[in-house]
Amino acid sequence: MSVKTIIEAKEARNIFYILVGSILISIGVSLFLAPNQIATGGTMGFAILLNHLSPLSIGALMLILNILIIPFSIRFINRAFALRTSATIILIAIFTDLIRSNFNPLSDDLLLATLFGGVGIGIGVGLVFRGESSAGGTTMIARILAIKYRIQAGKTLMVVDAIIVISAGLVYNGIEPSLWALVSIYVSARLVDTTITGRPSEKVVYLVTQKAQEISDDIVSEITPYGTIVAGNGINEGREKTMIFVTI
Numbered sequence: 001m002s003v004k005t006i007i008e009a010k011e012a013r014n015i016f017y018i019l020v021g022s023i024l025i026s027i028g029v030s031l032f033l034a035p036n037q038i039a040t041g042g043t044m045g046f047a048i049l050l051n052h053l054s055p056l057s058i059g060a061l062m063l064i065l066n067i068l069i070i071p072f073s074i075r076f077i078n079r080a081f082a083l084r085t086s087a088t089i090i091l092i093a094i095f096t097d098l099i100r101s102n103f104n105p106l107s108d109d110l111l112l113a114t115l116f117g118g119v120g121i122g123i124g125v126g127l128v129f130r131g132e133s134s135a136g137g138t139t140m141i142a143r144i145l146a147i148k149y150r151i152q153a154g155k156t157l158m159v160v161d162a163i164i165v166i167s168a169g170l171v172y173n174g175i176e177p178s179l180w181a182l183v184s185i186y187v188s189a190r191l192v193d194t195t196i197t198g199r200p201s202e203k204v205v206y207l208v209t210q211k212a213q214e215i216s217d218d219i220v221s222e223i224t225p226y227g228t229i230v231a232g233n234g235i236n237e238g239r240e241k242t243m244i245f246v247t248i
Helices: 003-036 042-053 058-067 069-075 080-102 110-130 137-147 153-171 175-196 211-223
Strands: 204-209 230-235 240-247
Touching: 003 042, 003 058, 003 080, 003 240, 042 058, 042 137, 042 153, 058 069, 058 080, 069 080, 069 137, 080 204, 137 153, 153 175, 204 211, 211 240
Parallel strands: none
Antiparallel strands: 204 240, 230 240
16 A cells, blocks of 8 residues: 555545534534533633624634634644644534524433533544544644643643633523533543543553552452553662552
8 A cells, every 4th residue: 555545545534533523513512502501612612602692603603713723823733733623613613503504402401402512522522633633722722832831731721611611600690501511511521532542531550669569459459450560770769669550
C-alpha cells in the first residue's frame, strides 16, 4: 500500500468521524438541550444561552462565536487541524438549524433531555476529536493558552464551563437551569473520554514503599490483579527504593 493511499484512507476516516460526530452534536443540541433550556459546555452552551436572548439561530450564533477564533488560532496550531475545525463548526451550525427547523424535540422531560443531550454531544465531540478536529472555540482557546502561556487546557475549559453554568441560572432565572447545565456538561465530558479511548478514563498510580509485597497483596485482593513492581535507587540519597505501578 502506497503512502498516498494510506493518507487518503486516513483522511476519509477523519471525514467520516467529523460528519457523524457533527450530526450527533446537532441532535443533542437541537432535539434535547435547546428546546428544554439546558446549556452545555463550550461555544454550543453560549449559543444556546444567547439564542434565548436574541433572534439569531443557534447555528448562526455558533458561527459568530467562532468566526474570530479560527483565523487567530492558525498561528498557534496545525493548519490542517484548524481547517478541519472550521469545516466541523460549519457542519454543526448547518445541521443544528436544519434539525431544529424540521424536527420536534424528542423529550420534554428535563432529566431525559439532559442525559440524552449530554450523551449525543459527548459521543459527537469524541468522534470529532478522533477525526483530528475540534468542535469549536473554547477547545481552540484552551490549546492556544496551553501553547503560549503553559496554562493547562483542562483549567481553561473548567473556567469556561463554570461561566456557562452561572450564566444559565442568570439567563433562565433560577438555580435549577444551572444544575441541569452542570449535569449536561459532566455527562458530555465522560462520554468524550470514553469515545476517544474506547473505555473509561484510567490513571496510573505510582507507590514508593518499603512494604511492596504486603501492599501488592492488598492491591490484588481489593483492586486489580495487574501491576508491576520495580526496584531502583533514589537520585539524591542513593538508597534502594521499591515502586509499584498500578493502572486503575
